[in-house]
Amino acid sequence: MHIPRLSHFEIALSSSRASRRSVGLPLAIIHRFPLNHEFTRRVNNQTGRPQISERTILEDAAYLSESIGYRTVGTREHAEGDQWMLSQATRLKEACDSIAGSDPTRHLECEVFRQEGSGAHRFDMMDRRVYKNYVNLSNIIFRISNGTSAGKEHALLVNSHLDSTLPSPGAADDALPAALMLDCIRVLINTPDWTPHYALVFLWNNAEESLQDGSHLFSTQGDLGSTVRAVINLEAAGTSGPELLFQATSEEMIEAYSHVPRPFGSVVANDVFRSGIILSDTDFRQFQEYRNLTGLDMAVVGDSYLYHTRRDLVENIEKGVAQHMGENVLALLEYLSSADSPIPRLDIYSSPRVAYLSLGGQYFLTWSFKTAQRLYNSILVVSALIFFGLVPSRIGLRTYSVVAFGVFGGLVGAIVGANVVALIMTRVLDAGLSWFAVKWSPLVLYSVPALVGVLIIQYISACLLSPHDAHLEYGTFIVLHLLFATSGVVLQYLGIASGVAGFCWAMSSFSALLVQFALSTTKSTEDITLPAYFIAQLIPSTLGMEMASTLMDIFVPLTGRMGNEAPAEHIIATMVAVMTFLVVPFSIPFVHRFSRKALLVSILVLMAVSAGLIAVFSSSWLQTFDHLHPRRIFLLHQEDITTGEYSLHVGLVDSAPAVVMDDWNKDWDILYPFSQFLEPYKIPLPPPSGDYVSPWTSSSAFRVTAVKDVFDAIAGTRELSLVIDHPGIIWSVIAFDAHVLSWQLDKNPLPYFARHHIKEASFYGVDQWTLDLVINATPTGERPILKVDFQGIQEKGMWPAKKAERQGPAMDLFEQLDAWLDERPGVAFDALLLGCVSGVAIM
DSSP, X not given: OOOOOOOOOSSOBOXXXXXXOOOSSSSEEOOOOOBOOOTTOSBOTTTOOBOOOHHHHHHHHHIIIIIIOOOOTTSHHHHHHXXXXXXXXXXXXXXXXXXXXXXXXXXXXXXXXXXXXXXXEEEEETTXXXXXXXXXXXXXXXXXXXXXXHHHHSEEEEEEEOOOOTTOOOXXXXXXXXXXXXXXXXXXXXXXXXXXXXEEEEEEESOSTTTSHHHHHHHHSSSGGGXXXXXXXXXXXXXXXXXXXXEEOOHHHHHHHTTSSSOOBBHHHHHHHHTTOSOOXXXXXXXHHHHOOEEEEEEEEEOGGGTTSTTOOGGGSOTTHHHHHHHHHHHHHHHHTSTTOOGGGOSSOOOOOEEEEEETTTEEEEEEXXXXXXXXXXXXXXXXXXXXXXXXXXXXXXXXXXXXXHHHHHHHHHHHHHHHHHHIIIIIXXXXXXXXXXXXXXXXXXXXXXXXXXXXXXXXXXXXXXXXOXXXXXXXXXXXXXXXXXXXXXXXXXXXXXXXXXXXXXXXXXXXXXXXXXXXXXXXXXXXXXXXXXXXXXXXXXXXXXXXXXXXXXXXXXXXXXXXXXXXXXXXXXXXXXXXXXXSTTHHHHGGGSOHHHHHHHHHHHHHHHHHHHHHHTSTTSOSOBTTBOEEEEEEEEEEXXXXXXXXXXXXXXXXXXXXXXXXXXXXXXXXXXXXXXXXEEEEEOOOOTTOOOTTSSTTXXXXXXXXXXXXXXXXXXXXXXXXXXXXXXXXXXXXXXXXXXXXXXXXOOSSSXXXXXXXXXXXXXXXXXXXXXXXXXXXXXXXXXXXXXXXXEEEEXXXXXXXXXXXXXXXXXXXXXXXXXXXXXXXXXXXXXXXXXXXXXX
């Protein structure tokens, strides 16, 4: 197999595992010293100790994603992945037993379990209610403990998922974390002086992409789940950069994260993810909802262009990503399994009351909400006393009113300026998404018009005051500082820990003003000194750019796939405008040291620059989609076994729809609710030529029938059990309209007549599932007719996953379509090609 050449990770890592030391200050700072590693080696040549090996991780990830292949739940490859991971876990257990048996000082016990079970759960997403039913799904579990009952009583769960989604081999998502967990076990059991004080439970769940069925199975069934006190969930939505800590749900686990050698994450990312702006979710949801677990959710998020595509291959994973993530995870496992671990105290989940952020991947700062309130309040009160108490005679109320307009209006002006250009790009030039292929390019396109908007407001502000008013610059600086200080206080009192950003910005400007006072013997308000400007911009320029880079990493690929209804161009433009304001905020007072004429000239020059950028980004030679930034397209070959019709359904993400997409568009039910992103087209197809006989139309094939059907006219109910037979079909889904009074899925179905979607996921070879329900027969009092739309994917009808076992007319069409798409000039497609079967059952 092909493994890319490995080299030292460009960002230095640290092997320090020292815990956070109290320094008697409100801020605790952790510094890591760089240490070089030979990432291809499983043992460190200098120390002789085992170490994380990126090559080993990538080899295992390549085997899962490329040798086994597309591990979609219900396929043969999915079952092969299950067996391969069981064999790897068993091999590690044998090595562990051998080590423990040969060294009496090692208190080490390793156990392997294969959990199997069936269940159902509700999964709400994108404002839609979806129900999942799964049959005979499995999980692979590995537990390391010291062999005692006390050591097993409190455990840390480490989770990743073995399956991959429909169009993807899933090298990064999630074969990389799955392989990483194997390597962490190898390092731990081969480390001579390591013994777990508290148990570690490694879970490879087998059905995350089918809406988190595997993690639901672990959380609701079996005995091991009751011993788990916290969870570390490992994911990937990208292929580059350091792994991001984007969810942390307790102070103790945040403190535990301070022990990693390369921290990367902030409470801002936490707040953004929890707000629901990013339409994504992880297994962390199931562990929290059904086990009330606290923990850490970590993922590789850089360059998510290949996320859920067929190009999610090991060769596209950036060098050093596996090592970075492995080093961090290993450090967490060593600390949380030690005697100093907070694991026994984490029986009950409680929302964290702590703010945190990382700086440059070397420092991790945390402080409590109580400390934060004191700090934020103090800087605001002191600032107000100094700047309103000492200088009111120098800066009048009128000046403060004008500069307040300039500061707040500047933010609005930035947003308006950027959105005007977005409107030109989409409505006038038809050049939307021109920035898609280069994640930082929106900063180039939209930061300039954002600055134009800021400067126009500043020009208006200058015109509102006398030309001889020398206090505009100084007053603007003060109001800008107070804006940041106030935002920190307000957000903190609202319980939004992202107020830390406002505090950091305010600290930077407060320090600058102190320097200004020290350098100015007369305390003149006429000019802010250049050293003061440098200090004021220090935190916004560094921390702000890091935040901007992370946001662009996440949102640029995401917004390019949000469909025609979502204003992707305006979302990105607004985001860049706000980030421009936050990264260079003190450009606002700085421009007031120049004349109005110079300000007007600057506006005109920036407008010309913006016009030039518009011309460049709308030009035909700028390629929006390429091999590593593909345009996704979904194609379903549909065989309707009720009508005998064949059709091709094309789903685009950035074109006007030819067919209405809503809850009643049954053609896309297998992708519901994600189908709401699509702009669908339907193309009728002729029946297959030759002697093709559909295998799905026989009485023993794909069908929905009703048994135990009882109508009670007096009670006004109809009780029945639906049986869904789906041999050779995976991911079957049924949809119907009814007022459901009760069913086995949950205890609170919608209390009115509505559309219901129930999706299935089962282990390979499982061909049947059932749904028991009672529906309302009133107000007519007659036996209600139930119309059930059903649909599923042919297990051997997915291209290119099943091209070696191709079966049916869908695969013949897909081979031609895939070749045709590859030949299209100027654009690279990543196509999801699914052979589907559908029908209608009326009961």
